[in-house]
Structures are given as structure tokens and as C-alpha cells.
Amino acid sequence: MSEIRLYVSTTEVQSGEVLDLLSEVFGEEDIAIANTEVDEKRDIWETSVYLYANDEDDVRARVTDALTSAFPHLTIEREIIPDVDWIAKSLEGLTPVRAGRFLVHGSHDRDKVRINDLAIEIEAGQAFGTGHHGTTAGCLEMIEQVLRARTIRNALDLGTGSGVLAIAVAKMRPVPVLATDIDPIAIRVAKENARLNGIVSGMSLETAPGFHSDAFRKHGPFDLIIANILARPLIKMAPQLVTHLAPGGTVILSGILASQRWKVLAAYNGMRLSHVRTLWRNGWVTIHLRKD
Incomplete structure (x- = not known):
């Protein structure tokens, strides 16, 4: 079955806003949405929606409805993707x-x-997270800072993608790490990457949408939770995330545009988490919080 890419061209900052909007539209449906840098010097990015040909009419209509009011200047382009x-x-x-x-x-x-x-x-694979994006690189820097400053007993990488952040924790500290993702393909790729990096024990990888899995109760509460997702789901899951955080625990949040940081901070300050520091990378922020 042919795969179609619907995409719009915009700037880095606006591409994040479009990605957030479309992620909200499609929720947990089996629709892949991604941002790609096309031209660094001219600040051209593409936000793409990937779908099968038989779903095109419905998906295009929903994308059009979503973008018409918020981004009326954007033009939806179409590409047939070779196999x-x-x-x-x-x-x-x-x-x-x-x-x-x-x-x-x-x-x-x-x-x-x-x-x-x-x-x-x-290795090249089908899961997000190679370190080239500002959010992944920011998380890696923050993980090093946090683990240099304190000892942890366990960790959770929520939305693990390629597994790079969970692997980073395991490389620095020999503690149990739970890595979860909604996408079973991501979990398969993360397992392969863990083996490639010599992580043969201590890491558990589970397919889990949000916090809907017994794995969180089995392995938690956690001294360190890392969530490199997007601002809106981070805000929505704040109460659940804090529930699984151990007293005195640390949270690293990313996938957040600089313009969105105050909304995310407000959500977690309301859960009695205090702000420790923020790292900035290419228009994205990584936030370090601590449970009082």
C-alpha cells in the first residue's frame, strides 16, 4: 500500500507549534507526525504527516481544518513516498x-x-532520538549534570524512542532503568540499541501508552524521571508523572519550545515540584525539577 506525506514548510519555531497542534488533532491514532530541518541558513523546516493512501481524504481534511484557523498562510503539499x-x-x-x-x-x-x-x-532505525535534535542533546547534558550531583536508585525514561536517554543513564550509573514507549517498533529498536551498547541487564523496556501499564507500579516510584515528549502531553500527564516520582526525586522534561516553558513550569509547580535549572538549545528547552 502506498504511503503519502502531507507537509507544510515553515520556520523552526512555528514548526514546533504546528507539530503540537497536529499531535493534539490525531492524539494516539496510528498517524506519524514529524519535524525536519530542510535549510538551516534560511530557517526552513517541514512538518510532515505520514499516512496510507486509503486514509488520505480523511487525514487531509482534518489537517486542513486544523491549520486553516491557526496557520492560514501555510500551504499543504503532497508527496508519494517510495518504498x-x-x-x-x-x-x-x-x-x-x-x-x-x-x-x-x-x-x-x-x-x-x-x-x-x-x-x-x-544505528539508523525507525525510532526518534539520535542526539541531533536540541531536545535529545539537552536531555543528555542535563542527565550528566544531575547524575554528577546526586545518587539515584532507579530511573524512568518515558517515551524512550531510540533508547538513547535510558542508555545514557545506564552508562553513568549501574541502576535499574525502565524505558517505555507507546510505539512497539521504538521498543524493538531501543532493545537493539541497548544490546549494541553493552547494556545486557538492569534495563527494562515496555510498550506502554502514557502511564497505563503495571510496569510503573512494579519498578517505581522513581528517583529520576526523564520525559522528552511534547509540551501539551507533558502538561496533561503532570499529576500521573508526579505520582510515580519518589520523595526528593528529580524530573527532566524536554520536547518544549522556549515559548511553552512557562505553561509547563506552571503545571509542575502546581504539583509541588520546584524548578532547579533550564537548558536552552536551538529554540528548545530542557527543564530540571525536583520534588519537595
Whole structure:
């Protein structure tokens, strides 16, 4: 069955706003939505919706309805996607990413690893999170800062994607880590990446939408929770997330545009979490909070 890409071209900041809007429209439906940088110098980004041809009329109508009022100047473009793993092909050429002591790289860049690096090898795959996005890199930096400053007994990576953040925790501290994602493909890829990085025990990977899984009760409460998702779901899940956080526990939140940070902070301050610090990267923020 043919796959279709509907997309709009915009700026980095506005692409995040469009992504948030479309994520709200489609919720947990089996519709993939993603942002891609097209031209760094001219600040051109594309927000894409991926779907099968037989769903196109319905999906296009909903995308059009959503964008007409909020972004009337945007034009919806259409592309038929060939049967090629473009994600794998594009990741093959990515350069290593350094975030603090962490170095995220592919197998073709193993020679770039230095003696004191915390190297994480991530192969081309179907899950988000290679370190190249500002949110992933920001989380890696924050993880290093947090784990240098305190000892933890366990950790949760909520919305793990490629597993890179869970692997980062396991590389720094030999503690139990639970990594979850709504997408079973992401969990499969994360398992492969964990094995690739020598994480053979101590990490549990589960397919779970939000906090709807017995795994959270089994492995929690958690001293550290990392959630690199999007601002709206982070705000919505604040009460549940805090419930699974141990007393004195730490939260790292990302997937948040700089313009959205006050709404996210307000939601978590209302849950008696105090703000510790914020990291800024390319228009995105990573927030460190602590449970009082």
C-alpha cells in the first residue's frame, strides 16, 4: 500500500507549534507526525504527516481544518513516498553529536570516540532520538549534570524512542532503568540499541501508552524521571508523572519550545515540584525539577 506525506514548510519555531497542534488533532491514532530541518541558513523546516493512501481524504481534511484557523498562510503539499527506508539512509550520513561527556555516534564514527567519552552508538532505525535534535542533546547534558550531583536508585525514561536517554543513564550509573514507549517498533529498536551498547541487564523496556501499564507500579516510584515528549502531553500527564516520582526525586522534561516553558513550569509547580535549572538549545528547552 502506498504511503503519502502531507507537509507544510515553515520556520523552526512555528514548526514546533504546528507539530503540537497536529499531535493534539490525531492524539494516539496510528498517524506519524514529524519535524525536519530542510535549510538551516534560511530557517526552513517541514512538518510532515505520514499516512496510507486509503486514509488520505480523511487525514487531509482534518489537517486542513486544523491549520486553516491557526496557520492560514501555510500551504499543504503532497508527496508519494517510495518504498525505501529513508530514515536509515539519512542517518547513515549523520555526524557524531557531543553533549557534555556523551558522544552519540553511528558505527561508521567509532574512531571519533575519545578516551573519556561516554559513547553511545545508535544505528539508523525507525525510532526518534539520535542526539541531533536540541531536545535529545539537552536531555543528555542535563542527565550528566544531575547524575554528577546526586545518587539515584532507579530511573524512568518515558517515551524512550531510540533508547538513547535510558542508555545514557545506564552508562553513568549501574541502576535499574525502565524505558517505555507507546510505539512497539521504538521498543524493538531501543532493545537493539541497548544490546549494541553493552547494556545486557538492569534495563527494562515496555510498550506502554502514557502511564497505563503495571510496569510503573512494579519498578517505581522513581528517583529520576526523564520525559522528552511534547509540551501539551507533558502538561496533561503532570499529576500521573508526579505520582510515580519518589520523595526528593528529580524530573527532566524536554520536547518544549522556549515559548511553552512557562505553561509547563506552571503545571509542575502546581504539583509541588520546584524548578532547579533550564537548558536552552536551538529554540528548545530542557527543564530540571525536583520534588519537595
